[in-house]
Amino acid sequence: MTTPKRPLPTSLRLAFALAIAIAMMMAACAGKTDAPAKASGTPVAAAATTPDAKPADAPKPAPKVEPVWPDPAPAGWKAFNDYEGTFDPRKTLWGGFWDAWAYRGGKCALSVADEGGSRRLKVEFGLPMSNSQCGTFEYLAGDKGKPKPVDISAFDSIVFLLKSGDADTHKVKFEVTELDPYDAAMQGYTGETPPLAAGKEWVRYEVRFDKVLHPMFDRKKGKQVGIRIDRKDQGDVGSGVILLDNITFVPKAGGTP
Ligand SMILES: [Ca+2]
Numbered sequence: 372m373t374t375p376k377r378p379l380p381t382s383l384r385l386a387f388a389l390a391i392a393i394a395m396m397m398a399a400c401a402g403k404t405d406a407p408a409k410a411s412g413t414p415v416a417a418a419a420t421t422p423d424a425k426p427a428d429a430p431k432p433a434p435k436v437e438p439v440w441p442d443p444a445p446a447g448w449k450a451f452n453d454y455e456g457t458f459d460p461r462k463t464l465w466g467g468f469w470d471a472w473a474y475r476g477g478k479c480a481l482s483v484a485d486e487g488g489s490r491r492l493k494v495e496f497g498l499p500m501s502n503s504q505c506g507t508f509e510y511l512a513g514d515k516g517k518p519k520p521v522d523i524s525a526f527d528s529i530v531f532l533l534k535s536g537d538a539d540t541h542k543v544k545f546e547v548t549e550l551d552p553y554d555a556a557m558q559g560y561t562g563e564t565p566p567l568a569a570g571k572e573w574v575r576y577e578v579r580f581d582k583v584l585h586p587m588f589d590r591k592k593g594k595q596v597g598i599r600i601d602r603k604d605q606g607d608v609g610s611g612v613i614l615l616d617n618i619t620f621v622p623k624a625g626g627t628p
Contacts, residue, residue, distance in 0.1 A: 451463055454615075455489070458482075472507070477498045479495070479505035491615065494600070495612050498602035501602055501603065511593045523580070526623065528577050528621045529547070532615065533567060534574065542600075543613055549593065596618065598613075
């Protein structure tokens with residue numbers, strides 16, 4: 372069944388005509404405005420190349436070492452480990468013990484390295500098997516083997532800097548772990564980020580607690596933070612070097628931890 376063809380109502384035809392007219396006017400206007408824009412752009416370009424506007428011997432701005440890190444740090448940011456004087460003895464800026472861990476044949480060798488005017492944590496990892504892992508743990512408080520719970524509920528997130536220490540890009544997860552005094556390893560829930568790329572340039576990553584922590588994670592009982600390097604995240608390259616710096620706690624908006 373077909374609908375009999377009827378001529379369009381006059382009002383519709385008028386509307387079409389109007390629409391076409393408007394479209395043509397707009398096209399005409401676009402053509403007009405285009406020309407002055409090009410013309411006005413020319414003097415600017417010319418000015419930029421005159422010696423007065425830009426002396427040839429003007430010193431080039433020094434390349435920024437950490438373009439991704441705010442200086443000064445925003446109010447309320449609480450530095451946790453900057454690796455400047457925390458390596459020997461192993462105490463974070465909050466006073467807790469920190470070190471490396473390894474699992475299933477993995478190994479993370481820790482040192483500090485001067486890079487770009489700052490000391491960084493250098494992690495040389497070797498993950499020989501398909502399920503090898505290694506990483507770091509940094510107690511929020513407490514001596515070796517004696518972590519103490521720390522209330523992190525006033526904080527919104529952790530930020531830190533990550534970079535590759537060799538020619539390859541590596542993948543690193545960041546973890547936040549709850550203290551459970553009834554667990555053999557005193558470990559409760561662990562929240563972790565997806566694998567984060569450690570590449571040629573420093574990148575600032577943010578670990579938002581609401582995103583990575585289990586709803587049952589008791590934020591009044593934070594135990595430790597750290598990185599995890601998983602062989603399965605690395606692709607073909609099972610060993611390498613990554614650099615880490617400036618683990619910092621960021622307070623909740625309006626919070627005063
Ligand atoms: Ca540092």
